[in-house]
Amino acid sequence: MLQxxxxxxxxxxxxxxxxxxxxxxxxxxxxxxxxxxAWAGLGYYARARNLLKCARAVTDEHNGVFPQEHSALLKxxxxxxxxxxxxxxIAFQQVATVVDGNVERVMARxxxxxxxxxxxxxxxxxxxxxxxxxxxxxDYAQAxxxxxxxxxxxxNPSCTLCPWCASCVAVSNGSATELPKKRPKPQKPTxxxxxxxxxxxxxxxxxxxxxxxxxxxxxxxxxGSAWDDAPKDAPPVRATWTTLPRKVRHTFxxxxxxxxxxxxxxxxxxxVEQGAFIDRHQFRPAxxxxxxxxxxxxxNAPELSYDQPILKNRx
Ligand code: SF4
Numbered sequence: 450m451l452q453x454x455x456x457x458x459x460x461x462x463x464x465x466x467x468x469x470x471x472x473x474x475x476x477x478x479x480x481x482x483x484x485x486x487a488w489a490g491l492g493y494y495a496r497a498r499n500l501l502k503c504a505r506a507v508t509d510e511h512n513g514v515f516p517q518e519h520s521a522l523l524k525x526x527x528x529x530x531x532x533x534x535x536x537x538x539i540a541f542q543q544v545a546t547v548v549d550g551n552v553e554r555v556m557a558r559x560x561x562x563x564x565x566x567x568x569x570x571x572x573x574x575x576x577x578x579x580x581x582x583x584x585x586x587x588d589y590a591q592a593x594x595x596x597x598x599x600x601x602x603x604x605n606p607s608c609t610l611c612p613w614c615a616s617c618v619a620v621s622n623g624s625a626t627e628l629p630k631k632r633p634k635p636q637k638p639t640x641x642x643x644x645x646x647x648x649x650x651x652x653x654x655x656x657x658x659x660x661x662x663x664x665x666x667x668x669x670x671x672x673g674s675a676w677d678d679a680p681k682d683a684p685p686v687r688a689t690w691t692t693l694p695r696k697v698r699h700t701f702x703x704x705x706x707x708x709x710x711x712x713x714x715x716x717x718x719x720x721v722e723q724g725a726f727i728d729r730h731q732f733r734p735a736x737x738x739x740x741x742x743x744x745x746x747x748x749n750a751p752e753l754s755y756d757q758p759i760l761k762n763r764x
Contacts, residue, residue: 450462450463450466450491450496452493452496452531452532453492453493454491454492454493456598458491459491462487462488462491465487466487469487470484470504472513473504473507473508473513473515474504474508474513476500476501476504477501477504477505477507477508477509477513479501479504481501481667482658482667482669484497484500484501485497485498485667485668485669485736486669486733486736487736489668489669489735489736489737489738489739489742490735490738490739490742492738492739493702494665494666494667494668494738495527495666496527497667498661498666498667499526499527500527502526502527503525503526503527503528506525506526507525515536515540517537517541517543519533519534519537519543519545522536522537531547531548531549533545534546534547534548534590535547535590538586538587538589538590539587539590539591540587541587542585542586542587543586544581544582544583544586545581545586545590546574546577546578546581546590547577547590547593547594548570548573548574548577549594549597550597551593551594551595551596551597551598551601552573552577552593552594552597553566553569553570553573553597553629554597554601554603554628554629555593555596555597555601555613556573556576556577557569557573557619557628557629557630558601558606558617558618558619558620558624558625558628558629559576559613559616559617559618559619560576560618561618561619561622561624561628562576562628562629563628563630564630565629565630565631565632566629566630566631566632567632568632569629569630573629577593580593596611596612596613601625603626604626605626606625606626608620608625637700637703637704637705638704638705639704639705639706639707640676640677640678640704640705640706640707641676641677641678641679641680641706641707641708641709642673642674642675642676642677642680642706642707642708642709643673643674643680643681643682643708643709643710643711644671644672644673644674644697644708644709644710644711644744645671645672645673645684645685645686645690645711645712645713645723646671646710646711646712646713646744646745646748647685647686647688647712647713647714647715648712648713648714648715648729649714649715649726650714650715650716651728652728652729653726653727653728653729654726654727654729654732655671655672655685655686655721655723655724655725655726655727656669656670656671656672656724656725656726656727656732657669657670657671657672657685657723657724657725658670664701665738665740665741668737668738668741669732669736669737669738669741670737670738670741671724671741671744671745672685672723672724673708676706680709682711684711684713685721685722685723685724686713686715686719686720686721686722686723687719687720688713688714688715688719689713690711690712690713691711691712691713692709692710692711693709693710693711693712693747693748695710695747696708696709696710697710697740697743697744697747699739699740699743706740708740708744710744710747710748712748734746
């Protein structure tokens with residue numbers, strides 16, 4: 450959950466998940482759609498799919514117990530070098546170096562590394578590894594991550610509170626706030642899409658579950674066009690459509706999205722080409738990913754404006 454996401458955003462989700470699925474076997478037995486719904490709003494939905502796959506792999510292949518070997522951890526779905534090192538150090542007290550964005554910032558400043566990110570990653574990892582102690586490596590890993598998150602912050606590091614202040618090169622040469630250097634990011638392109646919000650007279654709404662692979666994979670959403678430069682208008686059902694004057698704008702990791710919303714109220718039975726009608730009482734807007742929730746809110750209260758992303762960088 451913490452990959453690319455702050456502790457504050459994760460906290461309610463973590464508490465909800467661990468109370469609903471208190472152990473790995475319970476999670477492995479969960480219904481996929483329930484897990485995706487519980488993750489809605491947290492973004493980066495591949496993590497939810499991987500979490501579920503990982504719980505099932507641990508249950509089926511490791512008798513419900515996480516393997517301790519680093520190489521076995523790396524074979525589990527969704528576990529890469531960062532998470533494997535975090536589990537090894539924090540859960541199993543093995544000497545492993547955990548490097549997240551916070552740790553990279555601390556290392557870049559401590560040693561005044563001038564190479565910009567992401568090229569500096571191997572050097573920063575090596576510096577972090579050289580400081581990792583044999584004693585209490587899990588506590589050390591958490592301490593450095595917390596130091597980066599709370600003391601060695603991006604804009605205003607509290608160097609006078611930092612236990613490494615006396616040996617920090619960036620402090621001695623006054624370059625702390627300029628580090629780490631970063632390669633300029635390419636401009637995000639804008640993609641466009643059309644989304645269809647249709648309600649039947651009995652208040653059922655037309656929803657579709659997105660394919661497992663790809664952006665928002667496995668999540669519920671409104672039927673719509675592909676997201677590209679010139680989306681094709683192909684309504685999922687024959688109806689009289691109204692185009693809302695306002696659009697939904699949302700920012701994903703690699704692109705901005707601008708969605709045109711078309712709404713309709715269906716009074717006759719018509720064949721549906723995309724999605725299925727779901728009773729309004731069986732569907733909860735909170736189970737939609739953020740961009741689809743914005744569409745729902747706007748379709749139901751067109752005076753709202755989503756011209757600006759409200760939950761930046763969440764999908
Ligand atoms: Fe960061 Fe300041 Fe500590 Fe250096 S002294 S590691 S810049 S908080």
